[in-house]
Amino acid sequence: MHVDNIIKGVIKSNKRHLAKAITLVESKSLSKREDADKLLNSILPYTGNSIRLGISGVPGVGKSTFIESFGKFLTSIGKKVAVLAVDPSSKISGGSILGDKTRMQELAKDHAAFIRPSPSDESLGGVARKTRESMLICESAGYDIIIVETVGVGQSEIEVASMVDCFTLLQLPGAGDELQGIKKGIMEISDIILINKAEGENIHKAQLAKSQIENALHILKARDDNWMVKVLLVSALNNEGVERFWEVLLHFITHMKNGNFFRLKRKKQSVDWMWKLLDEELMRIFKSDERIKEMLVSTEEEVRAGHINPASAAKTLLDVFLKKK
Ligand SMILES: Nc1nc2c(ncn2[C@@H]2O[C@H](COP(=O)(O)OP(=O)(O)O)[C@@H](O)[C@H]2O)c(=O)[nH]1
Numbered sequence: 001m002h003v004d005n006i007i008k009g010v011i012k013s014n015k016r017h018l019a020k021a022i023t024l025v026e027s028k029s030l031s032k033r034e035d036a037d038k039l040l041n042s043i044l045p046y047t048g049n050s051i052r053l054g055i056s057g058v059p060g061v062g063k064s065t066f067i068e069s070f071g072k073f074l075t076s077i078g079k080k081v082a083v084l085a086v087d088p089s090s091k092i093s094g095g096s097i098l099g100d101k102t103r104m105q106e107l108a109k110d111h112a113a114f115i116r117p118s119p120s121d122e123s124l125g126g127v128a129r130k131t132r133e134s135m136l137i138c139e140s141a142g143y144d145i146i147i148v149e150t151v152g153v154g155q156s157e158i159e160v161a162s163m164v165d166c167f168t169l170l171q172l173p174g175a176g177d178e179l180q181g182i183k184k185g186i187m188e189i190s191d192i193i194l195i196n197k198a199e200g201e202n203i204h205k206a207q208l209a210k211s212q213i214e215n216a217l218h219i220l221k222a223r224d225d226n227w228m229v230k231v232l233l234v235s236a237l238n239n240e241g242v243e244r245f246w247e248v249l250l251h252f253i254t255h256m257k258n259g260n261f262f263r264l265k266r267k268k269q270s271v272d273w274m275w276k277l278l279d280e281e282l283m284r285i286f287k288s289d290e291r292i293k294e295m296l297v298s299t300e301e302e303v304r305a306g307h308i309n310p311a312s313a314a315k316t317l318l319d320v321f322l323k324k325k
């Protein structure tokens with residue numbers, strides 16, 4: 001299919017074209033990349049109008065179940081929802097725990113929903129880039145809410161937090177988790193915290209977790225945007241707390257827009273992204289330079305052996321790269 005047709009289809013919100021457009025930006029071929037860039041430039045005027053929501057948490061906490069429940073709620077009130085996954089594990093497992101569609105079967109059947117699993121065979125950096133681009137494509141196709149699901153292990157949630165308007169963390173009821181969250185610095189980047197599986201005999205534990213987390217949040221330093229992080233109890237399985245989450249999410253967005261933080265955050269994210277791409281590309285060019293390739297192994301070895309200090313090794317490599325030597 002010609003890229004111009006794909007563009008037209010995406011803007012008309014045709015799901016088949018949307019899927020093709022995402023496949024295009026996911027492609028590794030350089031010739032496809034030109035088409036992908038053309039597509040991204042063409043759709044740019046149609047982007048920026050949705051709510052970008054990140055959902056994170058440890059495997060098994062109930063992210064997919066929650067997204068399905070929340071997604072169905074959203075379509076029931078007339079919203080269009082797109083779900084994308086950032087799943088660094090898909091590279092290893094070949095299949096994706098996040099893209100596990102069996103958990104979103106209902107939502108997948110919904111005409112107003114679009115679900116796309118994480119591209120497999122990719123580094124985290126690659127997945128993050130593709131997810132950002134896919135997010136923009138879904139926006140231009142008129143999706144009101146874009147949900148990015150990521151597994152709560154290490155760097156992937158930082159990546160996702162830096163591409164969304166609202167970062168929501170799912171926690172399990174019970175002690176320990178909340179403290180772990182603080183240690184890893186996830187609390188600092190979370191705008192809303194949901195304690196999932198808060199039903200039946202879990203309720204008491206969930207309430208305890210809620211107050212522990214709230215106490216922990218008080219200790220964190222005040223945020224630049226003055227938002228007070230909300231902690232809610234939900235049961236994704238029983239569709240409980242989903243509507244309340246929507247209210248809080250809207251409240252958060254309004255808060256951010258009123259204080260002019262919303263635009264600032266997105267602008268900062270765009271500029272940060274540009275720098276990130278520049279960093280990556282410069283590094284790629286550096287490492288693929290013939291003379292650098294020749295020197296790299298031996299230079300590393302000399303640094304390791306303590307024969308040259310790291311600073312002068314770096315300087316020599318740069319000088320060679322910049323053809324000063
Ligand atoms: N009891 C209970 N189980 C849940 C709830 N949400 C999810 N689960 C279960 O927890 C397991 C993991 O859910 P899943 O959505 O795949 O978690 P993910 O790995 O975070 O995406 C599944 O067996 C779900 O049925 C909930 O609110 N209550």
Ligand SMILES: [Mg+2]
Binds near residue numbers: 063097098099
């Ligand atoms: Mg999942």
